[in-house]
Amino acid sequence: MNKRIRTAILILLVGLVALLGLQALWVSSAYRSECRTLTQKAAILTDRAVAGYLYINAFSWYDSMRTRYGDGQQYYSGGIDYPEQKLSVKIYDPQSGDYRRIEKKYDSQAEFATNADPNSVLYHVCGVDPERFDRMLDSLFRRNGIRTPHVVETVDRLTGAVLRTTARKGDDRRFTIRCDTLPLGIDDKEGLVVRFDGSLSGMPARLRAILLTSLAITVLIAILLVLLIRILIGQQRQSEFREEFVHHLIHEIRNPIAYLKRVLAKPDDAMFPRRIPIAEAKIRRIDLLIEKLLSASSERLDIELRKVDIRRLLDDIRASYPDAELDVEIEEGITAFRADPVHLSNALCNLVDNAVKYTPATDKRVDIRCYRQSGMLCIDVRDWGVGIPGEFRPLVFDRYFRVPAHRSTGATGFGLGLSYVRMVAEAHGGKVSLTACRPGCRFTLRIPYTPCDDQ
Known part of the structure; x- marks a missing residue:
C-alpha cells in the first residue's frame, strides 16, 4: 500500500x-x-x-x-x-x-x-x-x-x-x-x-429518537467509510496488479523473442536444425499468451469445429517439453473427433505448462490420460508438484487469480491460464475440474466426443 x-x-x-x-x-x-x-x-x-x-x-x-x-x-x-x-x-x-x-x-x-x-x-x-x-x-x-x-x-x-x-x-x-x-x-x-429510568427503554420518546437517529447516522457513515476504504485498497491492488502484469508480460514475451533472435542470427550453425523445434515451441508459447490475453477481454470464445487427431496433438505437446517426462496414455478406439484444434491445443498446453512449472526440477513428471466417459472425451493432466491448498481450489479458475507466491514455487504468471481453459471447455459444451492428489493435483478437461465421419 x-x-x-x-x-x-x-x-x-x-x-x-x-x-x-x-x-x-x-x-x-x-x-x-x-x-x-x-x-x-x-x-x-x-x-x-x-x-x-x-x-x-x-x-x-x-x-x-x-x-x-x-x-x-x-x-x-x-x-x-x-x-x-x-x-x-x-x-x-x-x-x-x-x-x-x-x-x-x-x-x-x-x-x-x-x-x-x-x-x-x-x-x-x-x-x-x-x-x-x-x-x-x-x-x-x-x-x-x-x-x-x-x-x-x-x-x-x-x-x-x-x-x-x-x-x-x-x-x-x-x-x-x-x-x-x-x-x-x-x-x-x-x-x-x-x-x-435512565435506560434507553425508559427515556422520553424524543430522546430515544435522537439516540436512534444518531446511531443510524453513525452506522451508515461507518459502512460508507468501510466501502470507501475497500475501494481505495482495491484500486491500489489493481494498480499493483497492472504493474506486475506488465512486468510479467514483458518477461514472457522477451525470453522467446531473444531465443528466436539468437537462432536466426546463426542459420549456418550445426545446431540450427535441432533448435528449430524449440523455436517453434517458443512461437507457440507467444501465440498461447496472445490467446490468453484475448480471452481476458472477452466473456466467451468463438470456436471453429474441425477434425482433431488427439494422438498427434498430444505428441506435439510432448515434443514442446523436452526437459520434462510426459507420459501419454490414450484409450483404444478413440478416433479423430470434432473440436477447435487451436483452442483445444492451447488449453492442454496451459494444463501441461502449469504441471511442469509447479513441479520440482528433480521430478518433472506429468501423466496425460485420454479416455471416454458418458459421451465425453476426458483428458486428465496429473502432476506430482506442490499442489494447490484447499482454500484456493474454488478460485483457481477465476480470471487473474493466482495462488499466493509463498504457497507455491514462486513461478510467474498472469492468472489467465486456467480461466482460459475453463472458457475453452465451456465453449465446447464441456467443463474442467480439479482433483487434489498427494502429491500434486489432477486437472480433467471434458468436452463432447463427436467422431468425424471422414475417417
Whole structure:
C-alpha cells in the first residue's frame, strides 16, 4: 500500500473519529437537556403532590384519631415563633397521654421562611407512605405528559441512606435520573427523592429518537467509510496488479523473442536444425499468451469445429517439453473427433505448462490420460508438484487469480491460464475440474466426443 492510500485512509479514520466525537457530544448534550427539563418539571409536580397528599392524609389521620379517642382532645398543633425564627410541632400520643414535641430553630430568615410551610408541620403528623404517594404522583405525572418510569424514595438527608422505596426487587431498570431532594418536616432529617429510568427503554420518546437517529447516522457513515476504504485498497491492488502484469508480460514475451533472435542470427550453425523445434515451441508459447490475453477481454470464445487427431496433438505437446517426462496414455478406439484444434491445443498446453512449472526440477513428471466417459472425451493432466491448498481450489479458475507466491514455487504468471481453459471447455459444451492428489493435483478437461465421419 503506497503512501497516498495510507494517508487517505488515515484522513478518513480521523474524520470518522471526529464525527463520532461530535455525535457523542450532540447526544450527550441532548441527554443532559432532556434530563434537566424532566427533573425541573417533575420537581414542581412532586412538591405540588406532596402538599396535596399531606393535606388529604392529615384530615384522614385526624378523623381516625377522633373516631377512636373522642372529640375532647387536640391531637396536634403547630407553632411559629417569628422573632426567634423557630418552628414547633406538638403531636398527641394516645398511649402515654402526653405530647411529642418537635422543635427546630433556624439560623437564617430564608431557611425559616422555607420550612414555615404548613406541609412541613403536617409531615410530622401523618407522614408519607411511598406506595400511596407514588400512585398519586404517577397520576399527576401522566396528566402532565411525564410517562418515564420512576421510583419514590424517602431518604435520611444527613447520611443519604434510603429509608423506604417503591423500587421492586429484581427490577433491572436503571433509575439514574435523580430529582433534587425535597425536604420533609421541620427538622431536616428526612427528604423525598424521585428517580427516573435512565435506560434507553425508559427515556422520553424524543430522546430515544435522537439516540436512534444518531446511531443510524453513525452506522451508515461507518459502512460508507468501510466501502470507501475497500475501494481505495482495491484500486491500489489493481494498480499493483497492472504493474506486475506488465512486468510479467514483458518477461514472457522477451525470453522467446531473444531465443528466436539468437537462432536466426546463426542459420549456418550445426545446431540450427535441432533448435528449430524449440523455436517453434517458443512461437507457440507467444501465440498461447496472445490467446490468453484475448480471452481476458472477452466473456466467451468463438470456436471453429474441425477434425482433431488427439494422438498427434498430444505428441506435439510432448515434443514442446523436452526437459520434462510426459507420459501419454490414450484409450483404444478413440478416433479423430470434432473440436477447435487451436483452442483445444492451447488449453492442454496451459494444463501441461502449469504441471511442469509447479513441479520440482528433480521430478518433472506429468501423466496425460485420454479416455471416454458418458459421451465425453476426458483428458486428465496429473502432476506430482506442490499442489494447490484447499482454500484456493474454488478460485483457481477465476480470471487473474493466482495462488499466493509463498504457497507455491514462486513461478510467474498472469492468472489467465486456467480461466482460459475453463472458457475453452465451456465453449465446447464441456467443463474442467480439479482433483487434489498427494502429491500434486489432477486437472480433467471434458468436452463432447463427436467422431468425424471422414475417417
